[in-house]
Amino acid sequence: QKEVEQDPGPLSVPEGAIVSLNCTYSNSAFQYFMWYRQYSRKGPELLMYTYSSGNKEDGRFTAQVDKSSKYISLFIRDSQPSDSATYLCAMNRETSGSRLTFGEGTQLTVNP
Amino acid sequence: GAGVSQSPSNKVTEKGKDVELRCDPISGHTALYWYRQSLGQGLEFLIYFQGNSAPDKSGLPSDRFSAERTGGSVSTLTIQRTQQEDSAVYLCASSLATKDTQYFGPGTRLTVL
Numbered sequence: 001q002k003e004v005e006q007d008p009g010p011l012s013v014p015e016g017a018i019v020s021l022n023c024t025y026s027n028s029a030f031q032y033f034m035w036y037r038q039y040s041r042k043g044p045e046l047l048m049y050t051y052s053s054g055n056k057e058d059g060r061f062t063a064q065v066d067k068s069s070k071y072i073s074l075f076i077r078d079s080q081p082s083d084s085a086t087y088l089c090a091m092n093r094e095t096s097g098s099r100l101t102f103g104e105g106t107q108l109t110v111n112p
Numbered sequence: 113g114a115g116v117s118q119s120p121s122n123k124v125t126e127k128g129k130d131v132e133l134r135c136d137p138i139s140g141h142t143a144l145y146w147y148r149q150s151l152g153q154g155l156e157f158l159i160y161f162q163g164n165s166a167p168d169k170s171g172l173p174s175d176r177f178s179a180e181r182t183g184g185s186v187s188t189l190t191i192q193r194t195q196q197e198d199s200a201v202y203l204c205a206s207s208l209a210t211k212d213t214q215y216f217g218p219g220t221r222l223t224v225l
Contacts, residue, residue: 004154006154008152032211036216041218042218042219043116043203043205043216043217043218043219044155044203044216045215045216046213046214046215049213088154088155090155098143098145098160098162098207098210098211098212098214099145099157099160099168099171100145100147100155100157100214101157102147102154102155102156103154104152104153104154105154
């Protein structure tokens, strides 16, 4: 069983929709949680970074962490065609330095 | 400024050949990471360098894989006697220090025939 589970999709939504992306994890040692966005043939780029349970908002993006349920989410409001990409959740343990454990990634298409 | 660069962008090789993949991190970044991205697998950690400390090699899948970082800057990932299952995108990332944001390069797409 993978340490981090993420539905690979693909997910297709109309422009303006609210998108919900999710990951579950099994190891309670994970303390830091990130969302990366990866365009085709490009490297991942960091979107959101959270440490504690709760919500963090940045523009149209909201990251949510529920450590009790081992569940993290990324919400995208007013989605745009430019949001079409693969979204990867990532996390790491306090004791493992900086090595990140990633989910498989969810492929999102926003249709104009 | 310049981001993380990787070369070559694409590499096609025959089974059994050795390959070298190069990573140039962001100037001044002390930490450097290699990950592998395979279809259906997501990104898997391979190896991590931090300053002059011994690298964390715990993610290397076999002894055919090795990496070095010269002068605390450029890194080379070497795969010996390549196998078809080594086909993947190899991504390099660097960060200013441990636990800082990791910035990724565009990756090297390796195809082993």
